[in-house]
Amino acid sequence: MTVGIAGLGLIGGSLAKAYKAAKEPATVLGFDRDVSITHIAQIDGALDGELTTEKIAECDLILIALYTGAAAEYLEKIAPYVRPDAVVVDCCGTKRTICKAGFAIAEKYGFIYAGGHPMAGSQYSGFKYSRANLFWGSSMIIVPSRFDDIHLTAHIKSLLEPVGFGRITITTAEQHDQMIAFTSQMPHVVSNAFIKSPTAKAHKGFSAGSYKDLTRVAWLNEIMWTELFFENQDFLLQEMDYLIDALKEYRTALANGDREAMTKLLAQGRRCKEEIDG
Numbered sequence: 001m002t003v004g005i006a007g008l009g010l011i012g013g014s015l016a017k018a019y020k021a022a023k024e025p026a027t028v029l030g031f032d033r034d035v036s037i038t039h040i041a042q043i044d045g046a047l048d049g050e051l052t053t054e055k056i057a058e059c060d061l062i063l064i065a066l067y068t069g070a071a072a073e074y075l076e077k078i079a080p081y082v083r084p085d086a087v088v089v090d091c092c093g094t095k096r097t098i099c100k101a102g103f104a105i106a107e108k109y110g111f112i113y114a115g116g117h118p119m120a121g122s123q124y125s126g127f128k129y130s131r132a133n134l135f136w137g138s139s140m141i142i143v144p145s146r147f148d149d150i151h152l153t154a155h156i157k158s159l160l161e162p163v164g165f166g167r168i169t170i171t172t173a174e175q176h177d178q179m180i181a182f183t184s185q186m187p188h189v190v191s192n193a194f195i196k197s198p199t200a201k202a203h204k205g206f207s208a209g210s211y212k213d214l215t216r217v218a219w220l221n222e223i224m225w226t227e228l229f230f231e232n233q234d235f236l237l238q239e240m241d242y243l244i245d246a247l248k249e250y251r252t253a254l255a256n257g258d259r260e261a262m263t264k265l266l267a268q269g270r271r272c273k274e275e276i277d278g
Contacts (some may be wrong), residue, residue, distance in 0.1 A: 001026045001027070001060050001061065001159070002026065002027040002028075002058050002061075003015075003016075003019050003028050003029070003059065003060070003061045003062075004028075004031070004051045004055065004056065004058075004059035004061070004062040004191050005028065005029070005030045005031070005051065005063045005065060005070075006030075006032075006051060006062070006063070006064045006065065006074050006078075006092060007031070007064065007065035007066040007070075007071075007091075008030050008031075008032040008037050008038060008041050008046075008065075008127050008130075009032075009065065009125055009126055009127060009130070010121060010124065010126060010127070010129050010130050010134075011065040011091050011118060011121070011130075011271070012030070012032070012063070012065030012091070012126050012130075013019055013041060013046060013090075013126075013127040013129075014061055014126075014130040014131055014132065014134035014135065015030050015065065015118075015133060015135075015163060015275050016030055016041060016046040016047055016130075017046045018091060018132045018133075018134070018135060018161065018162065018164060019162055020045060020046055020132070020161040021132040021133075021190065022162035022163075023162070026046050026162065028046065028048055029047065029049050029050065029051040029055050029058070029059065030046070030047040030049075030050065030125075031046060031051040031052075032049065032053050033118075034151060037127050038050055040127060041127060044278045046127075046130075047250060049138065051190075052266070053077075053081055054081075055073055056078050056081035056082055057081050057082070057083055058219040059082075059086055060085075060086055060087070060088070060159065061086065061087050061089070061159045062078070062082065062086065062088045062089070063086075063088075063091060063116075064088065064089070064090040064091060064092075064147075065087055066090075066092075067092070067224060067227055068082050068092045068093075068097050068098050068227065068228075069233060071092055071098055071228070072097075072098060072101040072102070072105075074115070075088065075090070075101070075102055075105050076101075076105055078122075079105050079106075079108070079109040079111070080109060082109065082111040082113065083109075084110050085112075086112065087100070087111075087113075087114065087118040087131075087156060087159055087230045088106065088112065088113045088114075088117055089109060089114050089115070089142070089156070089160075089248065090102060090115055091111070091116050091117065092115075092116055092117065092194075093117060093224075093228045094144050094176075094180065094182065094183070094228055094231040094232045095115045095117065095141075095173035095177055096173045096174060096177050096231075096232075097142050097231050098115060098148055098216050099115040099173040100173075101143050102115060102205075103113075106144075106145070106147055112152070113145065113146045114139065114142050114145065115141075115142070115143030115144075115173060115176070116141065116142055116143070116195065117140070117141040117176065117180070118135055118138065118140050118141075118148065118163075118165070119138050119139040119140065119184075120134050120135045121134075122134075122137040123202070123216055123217055123218075123219040123220065124219075124277030125221045125268075126197075132230050133164065134168070135163050135164055136163055136164040137164070137165075138165060138166055138167075138251045139165065139166065139168075139169050140160055140163070140165040140167070140168050140169070141169045141171060141172050141176055141258035142151065142156055142169065142170050142171075143146045143170075143171060143172060143176060143276075144156070147170070153168075153170060155235055156168075158240040166203070171260060177232050177235050178235045180232065181232050181235035181236045181239045182239050184230065185225075185227075185229060185232060185236050185239070186236070186239045186240070186243065186272045187217055187219060188217050188218075188220055188225055189229075189236075189240065190214075190243070191214055191215055191216065191217045191218040192217075192218045194197075194215065194218070195217070195218040197258065200215075200223035205214055229278075235250050249261075250265055251263055253265060
């Protein structure tokens with residue numbers, strides 16, 4: 001199998017390394033806007049060569065690990081060269097915008113496209129932090145063009161199998177973006193806002209696991225996350241409002257010295273966690 005990967009940051013670089021480290025290593029071709037990164041990836045052994053326009057037709061699978069706008073532009077650029085039996089999957093963090101563009105481009109040029117989102121990452125970005133086992137046991141979300149084609153989804157799953165995902169989740173672009181606002185984007189907003197407390201500068205010697213867990217993703221790529229937040233503005237605002245309303249209840253109970261109300265609020269949260277986690 002020959003895999004082409006566009007974008008060799010944390011996600012793209014880790015995908016490249018995963019396919020090379022597989023039981024049956026794939027031939028991996030890569031592209032990055034920073035040519036030096038492509039060369040470094042080749043020296044590192046993550047790539048067998050550069051993913052040029054001429055090489056697109058050799059790929060059985062093309063993974064696009066670029067920001068949404070750049071991903072759509074890249075897909076439009078390579079579309080005339082993609083084989084009809086090849087599969088193109090993007091790895092963008094939101095799905096409505098890229099899937100709308102991707103499905104239209106794929107239909108126009110006659111190849112297979114699906115939206116994708118590998119649910120793994122790190123607070124660090126860039127190829128130097130990529131690793132072959134980043135996705136082991138994690139979920140890969142797929143948004144197919146058709147939900148009644150089991151052969152298509154089975155084929156996509158087989159192409160992704162060497163990466164080591166623990167689960168393939170099939171969904172719509174709409175549902176993906178709604179869920180990701182809660183599971184991914186809100187934690188980044190909360191973490192990034194929480195660390196701005198003036199008390200944070202004096203935390204050493206007073207913090208343990210809860211502090212580390214809550215603040216880990218405050219260290220983020222602000223350019224990428226700004227783009228993702230605005231692409232998902234409606235669902236993210238909805239989740240922010242839920243949290244703000246809940247925090248107001250806790251604050252009111254504390255300000256009023258209402259221990260009974262606080263106990264009830266904490267118990268409700270604990271029960272929610274128990275029910276959600278089973």
